[in-house]
Amino acid sequence: MAKRIDVSDLNVYYGDFKAVEDVTMTVEPRSVTAFIGSSGCGKSTFLRTLNRMHEVTPGARVQGKVMLDNLDVYDPSVDPVAVRREIGMVFQRANPFPTMSIYDNVIAGAKLNNQRMNKRRADEIVERSLRDANLWEEVKDRLNKPGAGLSGGQQQRLCIARATAVEPTVLLMDEPCSALDPISTLAIEDLIAKLKENYTIVIVTHNMQQAARVSDRTAFFNLAGTGQPGRLIEMGDTNKIFTKPDKKETENYITGRFG
């Protein structure tokens, strides 16, 4: 069920401002791809164009092509809502729905879309998603308590469970661990390693150790200068990027010589 993403010549604009320029890359299925780069270089912006989430921001638009296997994501006849069902997303800050219980948060994708499902099926989905997210043991006795009552790390895993419950083919993660302590971060990294058996995972991170630990391939983004658009500098196997990158800029960033 995991799918490949092919991006070619993608430019992203906010109004007249070009935020990301000329990105061409392939994201392999059943693997973890990490985006690294300094703040404001367009990693998150680019990530959000993959499932058309950037359209939520007024004035944002895109030129270029994003293919999800054979589907052109930006084809005029494609509904962005359907794209987002295919490509799930986990955000920097855990955002469980405050009005819903833990149980309802997990099946929120179906509930909010008014999909009818019987109790047995819903129970199954909730248990499977929470087990996938390594959260089941911690919350199985309080599924009807509000999701907002969990700790930060548990909330983030709840959000991952919520994203996987709608069975997407790709999972985008925008700095999912940046607000978490090392233990919760470890739990989520384990989870990513487990999820990549079934999903295509793209993760934006500022933590280079994390990129090195969890990802199979790494893409390095950088700005040409202030006010300039962000660019994809280099992409390759994580081992290669972190040991002998082709570009000087990448090496400087990885070794902490600028930033």
Place this chain on the structure above:
Amino acid sequence: MTTTTEQTATGSPGDGPNLKATGLYTRTLPPYFPFALLAGCLIVVAGAFHLLGAFHPVPVAVVAGIAYLASIAAVSATVENGRRAADRLVTGIVYCCFIVAMVPLVSLLATVLVYGIKRFDLYFLSVSMNGVIPSMDAGGVYHAIVGTLVITGVATAISVPVGLMTAVYVVEYGRGRLKQAITFFVDVMTGIPSIVAGLFVVALWILLFGPGNTNGLAGAIALSVLMIPVVVRSSEEMLRLVPNELREASYALGVPKWLTIVKVVLPTAVAGLTTGIILALARVIGETAPLILTAGMASTRINANPVDGDMMSLPVYIYKAVRDMGLSGQAGAYAEERAWAAALTLILVVMLLFLAARLVSRFFSPHTR
């Protein structure tokens, strides 16, 4: 007044002298000192006024307050330091302002309660003024309660959908000129004098039904003209408070925008929305002028049908009773009692609404346990 305490540094003994040398240590007035000083000021000032033979609580309170502020600042500046003196002075001023703000409120409630309670009983609440002539020691407010509930109920039924949907448009969909125009006109509408809203509906009714037609529906429409902008404003604020992350979380699950609004944004904001609506309702429930123009003031019968002629309401009832106070003999006295009792009824109705608002917001707001 040398009620200072010598506060020795209670930590490790070696710190004492060092702290003194750095200027971090100051002597402190004991906690009871401000209260004692205030009591002292009150006694001295009251005694002085009494000796002069001009005792009255209001000037005593004012002079004692000023004396307290001056003396606490002086004592604190001598015993403590300048910063603490400023703190105590400003704290005193803030409390004084608070008391000044509370005086009219408490006085109003107390006065209405004292005068209103004379006629406020089950009989008064359960009968109308039908067939009651001014000199009769009879009649009540039931028809006005019914009228107020019907008129404000209809006004709410009109205002809430219109106001809420306008707010949803402005916050969730609105872009550019149209959004700016709507926001601007809503702001302008907030400032419309209530009598103008009444005149607008009178003009409308004359165009539609000819002159001389007054009924509850006209009153409800006049009130909704006043209520809609308040509902829009408060709902707008509440919808903006819903974090954008929740909307994005919903979009990321493949939920369309309208379902996101209906199932995520509105439920998250429901407590604030309800409170805002009830506050808007409480704001219009006391409107008198537009109701005199639109719902008439002749009705003395129990009329729960908003399209069946004049409809009495509590504020208009009060106005009418106050006008009747000029009648000679017992009639004037009865009218005065009725006015106070009806005012008490109105305040109680509004208080019940506020209580409901508090309960609703407690009940609906998202819980964490």
